[in-house]
Amino acid sequence: MKESSNFIRNIMIDDLDNKVVDGIVTRFPPEPNGLLHIGHVKAITINFDLAKEFGGYTYLRFDDTNPEKEDERFVKLIQEDIKWLGFEPVEVRYASDYFEEMYERAVILIKKGLAYVDDTSPEDMRAQRGTLTEPGTESPRRNRPIEENLDLFERMRAGEFEEGSVVLRAKIDMASPNMNLRDPVIYRIVHEPHYRTGDKWHIYPMYDFAHPLEDYVERISHSLCSLEFENNRPLYDWYIDNTDVEFKPRQFEFAKLNITGAILGKRNIIKLVEDGLIDGWDDPRLLTISGMRRRGYRPEGIKNFIRETGVSKENSIVEFHMLEHFIREDLKLAAPRIMAVLDPVKVVITNWDKGVEWVPAENNIENPELGDREMPFGRELYIEREDFMEVPEKRFRRLSLGNEVRLKYGYFIKANDVVKDEEGNILEIHCTYDPATKSGSGFEERKPKGTIHWVEASHAVEAKVLRYGQLLKEENYDADLPLEEQIDPQSVQEFRALIEPFAKGSKPFDRYQFYRHGYFSVDPKHTEELTFNEVVPMKSSYRP
RNA sequence: UGGGGAUUGGCCAAGCGGUUAAGGCACUCGGCUCUGACCCGAGAAUUCGUCGGUUCGAUCCCGACAUCCCCUGCCA
Numbered sequence: 050m051k052e053s054s055n056f057i058r059n060i061m062i063d064d065l066d067n068k069v070v071d072g073i074v075t076r077f078p079p080e081p082n083g084l085l086h087i088g089h090v091k092a093i094t095i096n097f098d099l100a101k102e103f104g105g106y107t108y109l110r111f112d113d114t115n116p117e118k119e120d121e122r123f124v125k126l127i128q129e130d131i132k133w134l135g136f137e138p139v140e141v142r143y144a145s146d147y148f149e150e151m152y153e154r155a156v157i158l159i160k161k162g163l164a165y166v167d168d169t170s171p172e173d174m175r176a177q178r179g180t181l182t183e184p185g186t187e188s189p190r191r192n193r194p195i196e197e198n199l200d201l202f203e204r205m206r207a208g209e210f211e212e213g214s215v216v217l218r219a220k221i222d223m224a225s226p227n228m229n230l231r232d233p234v235i236y237r238i239v240h241e242p243h244y245r246t247g248d249k250w251h252i253y254p255m256y257d258f259a260h261p262l263e264d265y266v267e268r269i270s271h272s273l274c275s276l277e278f279e280n281n282r283p284l285y286d287w288y289i290d291n292t293d294v295e296f297k298p299r300q301f302e303f304a305k306l307n308i309t310g311a312i313l314g315k316r317n318i319i320k321l322v323e324d325g326l327i328d329g330w331d332d333p334r335l336l337t338i339s340g341m342r343r344r345g346y347r348p349e350g351i352k353n354f355i356r357e358t359g360v361s362k363e364n365s366i367v368e369f370h371m372l373e374h375f376i377r378e379d380l381k382l383a384a385p386r387i388m389a390v391l392d393p394v395k396v397v398i399t400n401w402d403k404g405v406e407w408v409p410a411e412n413n414i415e416n417p418e419l420g421d422r423e424m425p426f427g428r429e430l431y432i433e434r435e436d437f438m439e440v441p442e443k444r445f446r447r448l449s450l451g452n453e454v455r456l457k458y459g460y461f462i463k464a465n466d467v468v469k470d471e472e473g474n475i476l477e478i479h480c481t482y483d484p485a486t487k488s489g490s491g492f493e494e495r496k497p498k499g500t501i502h503w504v505e506a507s508h509a510v511e512a513k514v515l516r517y518g519q520l521l522k523e524e525n526y527d528a529d530l531p532l533e534e535q536i537d538p539q540s541v542q543e544f545r546a547l548i549e550p551f552a553k554g555s556k557p558f559d560r561y562q563f564y565r566h567g568y569f570s571v572d573p574k575h576t577e578e579l580t581f582n583e584v585v586p587m588k589s590s591y592r593p
Numbered sequence: 594u595g596g597g598g599a600u601u602g603g604c605c606a607a608g609c610g611g612u613u614a615a616g617g618c619a620c621u622c623g624g625c626u627c628u629g630a631c632c633c634g635a636g637a638a639u640u641c642g643u644c645g646g647u648u649c650g651a652u653c654c655c656g657a658c659a660u661c662c663c664c665u666g667c668c669a
Contacts, residue, residue, distance in 0.1 A: 059609090080669055115668065171667055178665055182595045185665085216667050226596040228665050237667035256669045280597055280664045302598085304662095309604085315669095357617055359606050361599090364662050368604045371618045381631065411627090436628090446629065457627055488627065500628040564628065 055360035057095065057301055061103060061271060070270040073105030077131075077138070078112040078263070081123035081244075083315040085130050087336040087351065087372075091306040094355045096273060097136045108267050109138035113145045114259045116243035124244075126330075130338040134348045144263050145245045151254050151262050152206065154292040155217060155235055159198045163291055164235055165190055166201035168215045177223070178231050184224035185231045191220060205238060208251035212238045217252070221287060229284045233257055261285045264298035272300045276362060306358070307366040310519035311336045317532065326533055333517040334540050336372075344517060345568070350379030369519060377568065386411075386562040388424070388457070388502045389548040391514065393431035395506065398462060400481045401428040405505065408488060410458040424549045426459050429506035431547050436501045437478055439467060446499035448478070455500040457564070461486035502564045509547040516542040 064070045075096040079085060085093075100107045109131060113119045128141065158164035167190045169177065179185030193201075202217055204210070217236040225231055236252045243250060254262075264272045272285075278300065285300050305313075312318065318335060321327045331339035341351060354375035358367055388410075407423040432448065441449035448454040453463045459482075466479040486492045522537040562568045 055606090078669095082669085112669070118668075174667080175665070180595085180665060184595095213667065218667095228596085231665085234667050239667085253667095255667075260669085276598070277663055278669090282597090304599090357605085359617095361606070363599060363605085365605060368618070371605065374618055377631095444629090455627055459627090497627095500626085502628070562630095564630080 057273065057303060057360055058099060060301060061099060072270065073100050073103040074268055074270045075100045075273065076108040076110045076267060076269050078110040079127055080112045081120060081127060082118040083123060083319055084330040085127055085338045086313050088306045088313045090134065090338065090351055091355050093131060093134065093136060094352055095360055106139035108140055108142050110142040110144060110263060113143055113245065114253050114256065116239055116241045116253065119244055121244045133342060142267060143245060144259055145243060147263055147266050148246065148250055150266060151259060154262055157292055158219065159195060159202060162195055163220050164217055165193050165220055166198050166215060167218045171213060187223050205252050210238050212240055227280055227283055229281050233284060257281055257284050258288055261288045261298065265294045265296055268296050269298045272298050274300060274302055275305045276302050278302055303360050304362055304364055308372060309366055309369050310521045312520055321532060326536060334520040346376050347379050347383065350376040353379065380568050384562040384568055387549050388504055389546045389563045390431045390433050390504050391544050391546050392434040393547050394434040394437060394475055395477045396430045396432050397477050397479050398428050398482050399479050408458050425505040425508045427505045427507060430503045431506055431509060432501055432503045447501050453497045455497045456503050457500050458488045461497055504547045504549045508550040510550055512546050512548050514544040514546040516544065
């Protein structure tokens with residue numbers, strides 16, 4: 050595991066040293082109302098890594114306290130995503146399993162005179178809450194007798210009331226400068242059936258009340274969440290301090306992950322999915338876990354990125370470059386390489402008279418276990434149009450008239466002539482090859498200025514290649530603009546590519562690297578059509 | 594004068610009173626190379642938002658100011 054220092058680790062070390070906690074127990078608590086994205090990967094990685102580092106363990110807990118938004122299918126998909134990432138929770142828990150426990154704790158609050166049933170309308174309640182600079186006013190129901198509250202709360206549970214007609218509230222401080230403490234709602238009425246508990250319940254706990262109790266039940270030592278919950282921590286502590294729990298979990302906040310040009314946030318993704326602007330949650334342009342999987346990213350690359358990116362309380366935006374770097378670093382060791390030509394121009398080797406010759410090609414120089422293969426070489430080849438210039442510019446190191454270049458895994462060829470159409474477009478480049486320069490022969494007499502890639506014309510397979518770029522046009526997402534205006538139409542580009550045949554020695558691949566043009570991976574769903582997803586562009590540093 | 598956070602090179606981020614102020618990404622230059630990628634070297638903060646204070650000594654402590662983020666859901 051990579052070690053990256055962060056302030057939460059330091060807190061844990063101190064807590065362990067000072068015997069504030071016996072051990073480390075963490076949890077990842079997604080609400081099953083959508084799929085996970087790379088921002089969640091940060092939370093997942095932090096929780097699992099830290100627990101593991103200190104010999105503790107981590108729960109996967111579905112925070113399913115709102116039946117109106119949650120769905121069983123997300124429970125399943127989220128677990129698959131986490132498993133794919135390589136994390137193993139000690140146990141899968143559901144907040145809905147603790148509903149009875151939470152109810153009991155709410156009764157404790159009522160009995161202590163710290164909670165009351167209020168039938169103030171949502172509108173009036175908002176008005177009574179005051180503003181950021183003015184205190185709120187107390188509800189007329191605030192001092193309702195305990196017995197009456199107990200009776201009303203029981204009837205709320207029994208389903209006697211309409212949604213929105215009544216809530217259970219904590220009696221804290223309507224003048225608190227922290228809005229969260231102005232008598233927050235503890236339970237609300239919801240008649241919608243819950244995907245797990247069905248219609249057993251008609252009241253559901255609010256996040257602020259439920260979460261600390263969930264953490265208590267699981268004996269979470271460090272409850273990690275994002276920065277926007279800092280204002281909720283006093284309430285978290287209030288509930289813990291007043292519900293007679295014998296274990297006190299504590300909340301710590303860290304900054305969420307933001308990446309330039311990426312849309313994160315379930316709300317936005319849900320909107321993109323619902324508006325049909327993308328394929329779905331697993332659209333490769335999205336940085337959802339399933340989208341990244343389809344794009345060809347591997348878990349290790351993603352996790353390394355997260356680990357190197359750090360944990361702090363700084364509202365930061367990481368450059369997409371950083372993600373690309375770690376994905377590329379991971380893929381370069383694992384991706385079999387093939388050769389492909391995106392914009393082909395024909396090369397005729399005028400002195401070739403051997404038919405088709407199969408030449409060995411290293412599949413992956415860094416990882417020999419991926420095996421070698423053979424590829425055809427013949428009289429007619431295709432090379433990349435941009436790899437040829439009739440008159441070379443300075444610093445141009447590829448093929449040009451009168452000059453020699455190495456064909457990777459093949460021979461040196463020298464361009465002698467070009468055939469053009471009436472408009473001057475190059476149709477063919479006539480070259481001669483030198484038999485002595487065959488790849489692997491150990492020929493060292495001279496070195497060409499450059500090496501280029503190619504495919505043999507008669508065997509090349511034509512394929513459609515999809516390049517998936519970044520979803521957004523602008524560097525940063527602007528919440529005030531409609532999403533459809535911000536999506537970059539170039540985020541999906543379709544190319545026709547000529548790819549070397551998969552014939553000899555080829556195995557079912559799931560990832561490829563295209564020389565110079567980038568790393569691509571096959572989307573397993575589209576293997577038959579040979580549709581590729583670009584993983585990461587490999588920039589060329591050549592500039593005329 | 595509501596409250597809560599944050600402020601270290603273009604982007605992340607270590608650092609916890611005495612350091613030449615880690616590291617990664619990006620960028621530049623050089624080397625290597627069966628692609629210019631990869632790999633290997635080298636390069637940037639006289640300085641840690643600003644101004645004061647404490648101290649023999651401050652990025653690290655205190656104060657003021659500035660800027661950014663969060664908080665008025667019966668969402669999480």
